[in-house]
Amino acid sequence: MNLKFGTDGWRAIVGRDFTPANVDAVIQAFADLYPSLPEAGRPVCIGFDRRNQSPEMALRVATLLAANGIEAWLSADYCPTPCLSWEVVQRRAAAGIMITASHNPPEWNGIKFKESYGGAASPEFTDPIEAQIVRNALSHRAPQDTAGAAVRVQRFIPTAGYVDALRTFVDTSLIASKKFRVLFEPMYGAGAGYLSRIVDGVTEIHGQRDLLFGGVHPEPIIPYLGEAIATMQRGGFDICVVTDGDADRIGAVDERGTFITSHEIFALLLVHAVQHRGWRGTVVKSITTTRMIDRICTHFDLPLQVTPVGFKHISPALKAPGMLMGGEESGGIGIPRHLCERDGLLSALLLLELMAVGKKPISALIADLQQQFGPTHYRRIDLKLTPEQMTRAKQRLQGDLPTQLCGQTVAQLDRIDGFHFRRTDDSWLLIRPSGTEPLLRTYAEARSPADVESLLAEAARIVGV
Numbered sequence: 001m002n003l004k005f006g007t008d009g010w011r012a013i014v015g016r017d018f019t020p021a022n023v024d025a026v027i028q029a030f031a032d033l034y035p036s037l038p039e040a041g042r043p044v045c046i047g048f049d050r051r052n053q054s055p056e057m058a059l060r061v062a063t064l065l066a067a068n069g070i071e072a073w074l075s076a077d078y079c080p081t082p083c084l085s086w087e088v089v090q091r092r093a094a095a096g097i098m099i100t101a102s103h104n105p106p107e108w109n110g111i112k113f114k115e116s117y118g119g120a121a122s123p124e125f126t127d128p129i130e131a132q133i134v135r136n137a138l139s140h141r142a143p144q145d146t147a148g149a150a151v152r153v154q155r156f157i158p159t160a161g162y163v164d165a166l167r168t169f170v171d172t173s174l175i176a177s178k179k180f181r182v183l184f185e186p187m188y189g190a191g192a193g194y195l196s197r198i199v200d201g202v203t204e205i206h207g208q209r210d211l212l213f214g215g216v217h218p219e220p221i222i223p224y225l226g227e228a229i230a231t232m233q234r235g236g237f238d239i240c241v242v243t244d245g246d247a248d249r250i251g252a253v254d255e256r257g258t259f260i261t262s263h264e265i266f267a268l269l270l271v272h273a274v275q276h277r278g279w280r281g282t283v284v285k286s287i288t289t290t291r292m293i294d295r296i297c298t299h300f301d302l303p304l305q306v307t308p309v310g311f312k313h314i315s316p317a318l319k320a321p322g323m324l325m326g327g328e329e330s331g332g333i334g335i336p337r338h339l340c341e342r343d344g345l346l347s348a349l350l351l352l353e354l355m356a357v358g359k360k361p362i363s364a365l366i367a368d369l370q371q372q373f374g375p376t377h378y379r380r381i382d383l384k385l386t387p388e389q390m391t392r393a394k395q396r397l398q399g400d401l402p403t404q405l406c407g408q409t410v411a412q413l414d415r416i417d418g419f420h421f422r423r424t425d426d427s428w429l430l431i432r433p434s435g436t437e438p439l440l441r442t443y444a445e446a447r448s449p450a451d452v453e454s455l456l457a458e459a460a461r462i463v464g465v
Contacts, residue, residue: 003133005126007310011101011110014052018109020060026111027061027097028143029132031068039094039116043071047084047158048099049190049246051109052211054078058099059150061111067149078209079158080190080247082343085118086162089339092116100190100246103219103330106212112246119315119340126312159197167198169338170349174356175199182352183240183253185228187218191247194345199352205231213245220244220251220331220344222259233257239355239362241348249331250347254363262331263290263378263445264366269333269347270325271369272354274300279337281324284317286310287416288329288380288443291426292373299373308417309432315340329378329443377449381456383440383465390438393463397431402462405429406454429455431462440465 003010003017003026010026012018034040044065048058055078062074073091075084081098088096096114104110113121113129135141176199184204186192192207205227206214216224220242228240232253242251252260267290273279274296282303285293297304302324307313311334314326318340327333332342351362358365370376385393397419403410405421414420418432418441427446434441440463444455 004130005121005123008102008120008312009098009100009110009112011104011108013107014109018053020057023057023060023111024064024143025133025136026129027064028068028141029129029136030095030097030113031065031070031144032132032136033128034068034070034094037094037116039092042092042094042116043073045073045075045084045087045091045093045096045156046099047075047079047081047087047096049081050078050188050192050209051099051101051245052106053109054099057109059153061097061099062153063146063150064143066152067144067146072153073156074153075158076155077158078190079162080194080243080343080345081112082248082339082341082345083158083162085114085339085341086165087156087158088114088116089118090161091156095121098246102246103217103244103249105217114341115315117319117340119318119334120310120312122312122316159194163194163197165338166346166349169346170353171356172199175349175352178356180238180352180355181236183228183231183237184348185220185225185240185242186247187216187220187224187242187245188213189218189243189245189247191243191345194247195241195348198349203237218245220249220262225251225253225259229253229257229259239351241351243344243348244331247344248342250333250344250351251331252348252351252362254366255361256363258363260362260366261378262329263292263376264369265331265347265351266290266327266333267292267296267369267373268354268365269350270296270327272350272357273325273335274302276354276357279324281322282320283324284314284326286314286328287414287418287420288430288432289327290329290376290378290445291428292369292376293327295373306414306416311342329380375447376445377447377452378443378445379449379452379456380441380443381459383442383460383463385438385440385465387438389465390433390440393440393465394433396462396464397433402458405458406451427451427455429459431459
């Protein structure tokens with residue numbers, strides 16, 4: 001069995017690898033390890049998104065946990081992933097299990113584990129589960145018999161305490177006084193219906209359940225936001241906020257129909273936290289995240305930590321005392337005053353609060369940000385290679401690497417997660433080989449779109465493709 005956890009959980013194609021038998025294998029392995037957890041004896045919370053098989057598999061998970069003598073609390077309806085994290089913290093649970101494949105294509109589903117503090121499960125948490133799956137398979141250990149266990153599963157209402165927590169975290173009165181016209185695009189996902197419970201003036205599109213997600217990936221980036229962008233270009237709204245399939249990530253479009261990058265959102269919320277809320281503390285970012293965060297931290301004299309890709313690295317860092325905020329290039333932002341985990345809905349509300357405090361359109365706030373801490377442009381290209389090309393690329397990356405990129409000196413080379421070249425003008429290139437498939441992820445940020453493209457082309461030359 002090859003059930004491996006990636007940067008954020010285990011994901012597989014429904015009916016091929018995401019099957020009842022494989023879900024049982026994952027959960028039984030967790031149940032076998034449960035007595036060794038420091039929080040053993042506490043409940044486990046289970047949530048699910050709106051994907052194909054999510055409700056059914058969530059009930060299956062809860063029932064199997066109950067059959068193993070573990071107190072199981074199952075969401076009474078679909079819920080955002082951060083809602084599950086919130087329930088884990090509030091119920092002092094031993095762990096959380098979310099049935100979701102986040103932003104993956106419609107044919108995928110998966111499992112995310114949350115640790116007792118609500119954050120994304122670290123490799124130290126999931127590696128033993130992987131090993132136990134193998135041990136159980138080798139010993140032909142069958143999952144616990146679930147007959148009669150379903151009656152022991154308890155339910156929580158996802159729209160209760162979590163929504164109240166969001167409502168009290170932001171200044172909803174100030175937001176209401178501005179009478180913003182908000183377009184909300186939940187991408188048919190688990191965030192649907194939540195934002196309008198907290199603030200007025202929300203018009204929601206794609207809020208119904210659709211197992212095919214309207215034919216797109218539920219990911220808040222440009223290729224999948226055509227209708228939202230077109231709607232904003234027609235006018236009538238102050239901002240469009242977007243959440244992904246399980247609502248732990250944020251995207252946005254300004255009042256003119258211009259896409260706001262996840263880097264800009266993270267930077268905006270960081271400035272808002274310091275300037276308007278008076279927060280201080282250490283900031284955490286992934287290696288793929290904009291250098292604007294570095295400049296903001298320097299400007300406000302804030303400590304900064306840099307991690308490998310994946311919120312499973314950021315969440316544990318946010319547990320430490322004195323942490324302010326953590327974020328990544330894919331739109332996940334966590335604020336430990338709320339949760340040590342990403343929350344797309346909270347990020348959306350804080351954008352509205354920033355607009356209310358700043359008394360400017362979101363486009364003007366972006367312009368101010370870029371003027372003070374930019375200019376920045378960013379793009380990522382995934383290079384799909386043959387196995388032979390991948391082998392050759394890895395060999396080249398282990399050899400002599402360039403000390404200049406596109407005519408500028410490489411000031412620093414970091415190997416936190418891949419090969420991160422930073423030039424003297426603060427622009428950068430990251431080449432990050434996949435550990436599971438013949439794929440090279442290349443990322444670049446620079447002061448002009450042309451320079452970004454030059455850096456990405458340089459990446460292909462470095463690896464010889």
